[in-house]
Amino acid sequence: MAETQRLTRAVLTGLGTYLPARVVTNAEMAKRIDTSDEWIVERTGIRQRHFAAPHETAAFMGAEAGRAALTEAGLAPEALGAIIVATSTPDQAFPSTAVHIQAALVAFNAFGFDLSAACSGFVYALSVADAMLRAGQVKSVLVIGTEVYSRILNFADRGTCVLFGDGAGAVLLEAKEVPRTGPGLLSTHLHADGRLAEILYVDGAVGRKDHPGHLVMQGREVFRHAVTLLAGAVNEALAANSLSPADIDLLVPHQANRRIIDGVGKKLGLPPERVVVTVDRHANTSAASIPLALASAVADGRAAPGKLLLLEALGGGLTWGSALLRL
């Protein structure tokens, strides 16, 4: 009886990405600042990142990724219900990046808004989309993570400027009636602790002409919290779904640092082939990193229909969370 029961779930029907053409290697960074390929690879696993050209704004890249997701799903833009854009590098304070993307996609029946949760933005946006879809508010939501961190990096701070890159990723979620064992988002869990705002922030704002802002981070502090909080988030998702680590086909983590990714993978007892790593190629693209990592796992065949994926992220706020998704 329980197996035949159908329920409404947010099902992933399309996926799209965009990466700027310009690739900046660690060797190129070392020409600009006092660093080395060895230091960056050893501490972070990063080998290169993409940096946006002037026309590659958060809206431009998000629209490209969003268009690809709609095309893959075969959904006409006018049928789209909503656009949620996770970004902490919007082109303007307002209007939102989402409405620029709506115009670019000619998706005029969709409403849209931006969501700010730094590197956890994509997981936060998935959670909001999931609630709207299951409540029946809309039938489809385009969830986009798009970031141009190269515009907020302080190139005088070698401790942060080597860590980030630009890019965008998008998923189309559609409300579908599925069996309990079928595809879709099984759960999302979100957390925040504003007492830790001081360890990772941007020291300005789009609205401040004198100082648009640079990223500031106490790397060691963030690292220390990341491992503990992410392990907690992962266990919370498993417990809520009565699952064990062995049930997870693939961990799709936010890509901040190879050591953090490996640490969470180890805590779950997952072999390396069940943990997606793209930080070597993309660096930390904040809210865009999870959909970019997911696309990489689809391309290499590891993320296929029926697979159970655990997504997790932690970022400025601090904010953190998880999403359990069956493809």
Ligand code: ACO
């Ligand atoms: N090249 C060479 N040397 C460097 C560089 C660099 N790019 N950056 C720092 N160093 C030096 C420092 O000056 C320091 O030198 P000293 O010992 O002579 O003073 C030494 O390396 C060690 O510096 P630490 O900052 O202590 O290095 P650490 O081992 O902590 O690594 C890192 C730094 C990689 C940033 C690490 O702390 C980390 O990954 N933290 C987590 C970051 C993260 O996960 N962020 C996620 C969220 S991002 C978001 O939400 C927007």
